[in-house]
Amino acid sequence: MSAYETIRLDHEPSISWIVLNRPEAANALSPQLLGEFADALGKLRTEGAPVIGLRGEGRGFCSGMDLSAYGGSDTGPADPMIDQARLQDNVGRWLLMWDHPKPVIAAVHGYCMAAAAQMCVFSDITIVADDCRIGEPTIPIGGGFIAPTWVSLVGAKRAKEFAFVPGNWIDGPTAVEWGWANHSVPADHLLSSVRSLAERIALTPPDVLRLKKLSINRAAEAAGFKQALSGIAEIDALLHLAPAVLEVRARMKEQGLKAVIQQYKVAPTSPIVVPGD
Template sequence: MAYETIRLERDGKLARVVLNRPDVMNAMNSKMMKELADVLEELKEDRSVQVVILKGEGRAFSAGGDIKEMIDPENPMDLSVVMKDVSRLAIALYTLPQITIASVHGAAAGLGFSMVLACDVIIAEKSAKLAMNFIGIGLVPDGGGHFFLKERIGVPKAKQMIWAGDVMPAEQAAGWGLVDEVAKDGTAHKESEGMAQKLLSTPISAMIASKGILHTSRLEELRSVLELETDAQQAMRETADHKEGIKAFVEKRKPAFTGQ
């Protein structure tokens, strides 16, 4: 299958999914969200692949959702369609019968950070910036962000992180348990390739089987969270705070939220 906003590279038992909108720091428009869901569902059926690396082309992993498309008056983002693709993406990524490695450089924000957290191994460069920053535009995390944060750090810390929306350097994120390895700048992709080769030289079928057992037992919870995120996101899109957050973002100023 040909893709416009991503690349799928196959290399024997290794596959790479590359976010490929470098001119906008791999901001995810509706096309990219659909293509990511499609490619992950494609890989789910390919048992010849045992390791999948996710990475971004250009200066960043992903700056998150494409806000310009959200506010485009001529071709606005269809939230009902987008949220279905985001849910497909999250479920496919969580249930992949491969070991997944997130190779993070630059920014990994919003939905981009949710995707990173869904991976089995997270390698981030020292200068990488990670943020669950939906709160900045009056939204809630999606793409299973609530679920994946809770899996990594538990409910109390997940709430703190979601509510604060802070941008974290890689070492701080590692301290929270959100990054598994901090790499020198410019080396995340090399480190990820090395990790992939190391995994492929182990009894990886047993590792994949254990992943399947652990993840299958939590799958219904993930589905439930995705439904709740969809409902909440649709509700938040109608709030005054969201509209103010978007307006402030476009005008490059601090938003004045009112709790409405």
């Protein structure tokens, strides 16, 4: 690919940005965007600045998967083998960041929902805006795919808290408290903060950075990071065929997506709100 339609590459001296560039669609992850994202990571292995930045154009980072591209409102059962392969391909794309020779910094503003909240786990460093929302899908028609990737960062109990409530979300300061993000900064300082960090990282020679990253990744993998990914595509594909999920998908087709979303709109669990306070 010589030119991209759904992402953009912005090169600066210390950082090359991969910009998710579908603001009219809330930067939803379409098949084309995912393909272009993987291609750009391949190019940046040998081209561009010593640090890679990942950000979204428009009001937010990313709203998650583009369900319209995957028949998200269809009621017919998906082919489980095709579904599993699609989900595994997504994990493979995120691992391109994990295994990349360059440090990858995610800059999250606005919203970071569903698959996007999984995507950022595979970056090396995550900087978030104070007022961002990092959330689960509102409609519970999948499971066992996003939150397990959080466990190595936030622990099992917080991953469960995040996953069990439909549409649950945390803000920037909570993401840092939990260990999902490195730093939370005012939204208008987000990009300048990432640039400043990239400039300091770039002082370390590229070969040294590559081996430092490899060494730390091996420690994380020895603790089970990649093993935790081994079954998530199968579990999610299996759940997509569950009668309860097919019933929700039937309601989505009959009542419309927005109406069903409203049926699952509840308050997030963090911070805990005590009635009467």
